[in-house]
Amino acid sequence: MRRDVTSALSLAASGPARLVLSVAVADKERAEEALVVTQDGRELEVNELRDARGTRLHTCDxxxxxxxxxxxxxxxxxxxxxxxTDMDLIEYLRPSRYCESDTLTPTAVAEAGGRSGLDLVSHIGSWVGTELAYISGSSRPTDGAAETYMTRRGVCRDFAHLVVAMLRAMDVPARLVSVYAPGLSPMDFHAVAEALVDGEWWAVDATTLAPRQSMVRIATGRDAADTAFLTTIGEPLNLESMEVTATVDSLPSDDVREFVRLS
Structure with a gap:
């Protein structure tokens, strides 16, 4: 399988700032890639860091x-x-900023209906996909899983946050992953959940907007606070435009009843 991905950001900086970019694919060994940052026609120095979860971050002043x-x-x-890792069994069971699993525990227990393991993971993914309406622009950047549950609408990160929170409430380690997603329409960065069952991480995309088999991991974290494609330190910066593309040589079909690992 061959995936070709791109992302292009046009920014306006109001003064000196450091950019922290999370747009590069996580698996550098299998990628032929290029990342270029320019200002006033001049290419800037870019430095790479890798966080504890394996996400590649790039900084630029x-x-x-x-x-x-x-x-x-x-x-x-x-x-x-x-x-x-052993830390996964702790970190990804704790409530986090956008995944308030403690608040949603009574809801999760009622909805789980005694299910466990992969049966529970499949049920929660289907339940979230059925209960929520995907509406672009319907949620705020500060909304968490509890707010999403109340409003019953959102975008991909909201779907993923609710899946993660519900699973954590049932003692299933879960986390959020940003990905390039061939087949996604409209094309953008995409967010899905991962659940840890029987010693393996399984992808859960409650939106069902793109096949999981061809997704490419970018960033992994507790929630969207750990996976933002752009963070700025210093003076304010405006995102003027953004374009993301992701294609695959042969787009696979995705049966939601199957369990899939992210690439």
């Missing part, structure tokens, strides 16, 4: 003016299964 970010990658084959 800019001054006042227009900034352009361009990333492209060709990814071939499939990654090894995501590793499992």
């Amino acid at each position: 800019v001054k006042k003016g227009s900034v352009d970010v361009s990333y492209r990658a060709t990814v071939r084959g499939q990654s090894e299964p995501a590793p499992v």
